[in-house]
Amino acid sequence: DTAVSQTPKYLVTQMGNDKSIKCEQNLGHDTMYWYKQDSKKFLKIMFSYNNKELIINETVPNRFSPKSPDKAHLNLHINSLELGDSAVYFCASSQMGRAGANVLTFGAGSRLTVL
Amino acid sequence: GDSVTQMEGPVTLSEEAFLTINCTYTATGYPSLFWYVQYPGEGLQLLLKATKADDKGSNKGFEATYRKETTSFHLEKGSVQVSDSAVYFCALTGSNQGGKLIFGQGTELSVKP
Numbered sequence: 001d002t003a004v005s006q007t008p009k010y011l012v013t014q015m016g017n018d019k020s021i022k023c024e025q026n027l028g029h030d031t032m033y034w035y036k037q038d039s040k041k042f043l044k045i046m047f048s049y050n051n052k053e054l055i056i057n058e059t060v061p062n063r064f065s066p067k068s069p070d071k072a073h074l075n076l077h078i079n080s081l082e083l084g085d086s087a088v089y090f091c092a093s094s095q096m097g098r099a100g101a102n103v104l105t106f107g108a109g110s111r112l113t114v115l
Numbered sequence: 116g117d118s119v120t121q122m123e124g125p126v127t128l129s130e131e132a133f134l135t136i137n138c139t140y141t142a143t144g145y146p147s148l149f150w151y152v153q154y155p156g157e158g159l160q161l162l163l164k165a166t167k168a169d170d171k172g173s174n175k176g177f178e179a180t181y182r183k184e185t186t187s188f189h190l191e192k193g194s195v196q197v198s199d200s201a202v203y204f205c206a207l208t209g210s211n212q213g214g215k216l217i218f219g220q221g222t223e224l225s226v227k228p
Contacts, residue, residue: 004158031213031214033214033215040220041153041202041220041221041223042218042220042221043159043204043216043218043221044218045215045216045217048213048214048215050213050214055213056213056215090158090159092159092216094214096213096214102147102208102214103149103161103164104159104161104214104216105161106151106158106159106160107158108157108158109157109158
């Protein structure tokens, strides 16, 4: 299946720990994103990479570090987790410059709970 | 900066009722406009889009028209089903913004049989 896949789907951890969420897309897209959805369902972009280069960094604490080893993968590493990091994190991808609107395809989300 | 405002939810309707979810936007230039839907426990799926003024996006019985004069992109459906229960997000991408989607706050729709 062509898709954006994220792992893990659920992650429960203690404050202060470090954790990673992985994302892979097999759509051949050149741009990938991380979005955070809070408890009120509000979605906000965190990062975007185009061909492995960071193009969007939206005032996210530097405890969050994205890494894109190739254009099909964008991982999110979070250091020193805090209670406020609890959220659902969505990975997405798109093909920039394609005729028409830039349509994002989203993964199913990774629910992070910090205790 | 660019922004999207949606009507507050939750919205509760009976099956076969008419649906309108209001969406207005603020943007410089000519953004593209989208509606995404999030079913319970799932990621977001594109529902429909419009790329220029007066375009009408449509899918699965849902429609929205890009109105530049009122900066709006209201979502409508003539007859909702229980399976339409979900959270609906209006969104835009602006010019020269690296493709990022700016979302409204989402509107939860619950359809009762």
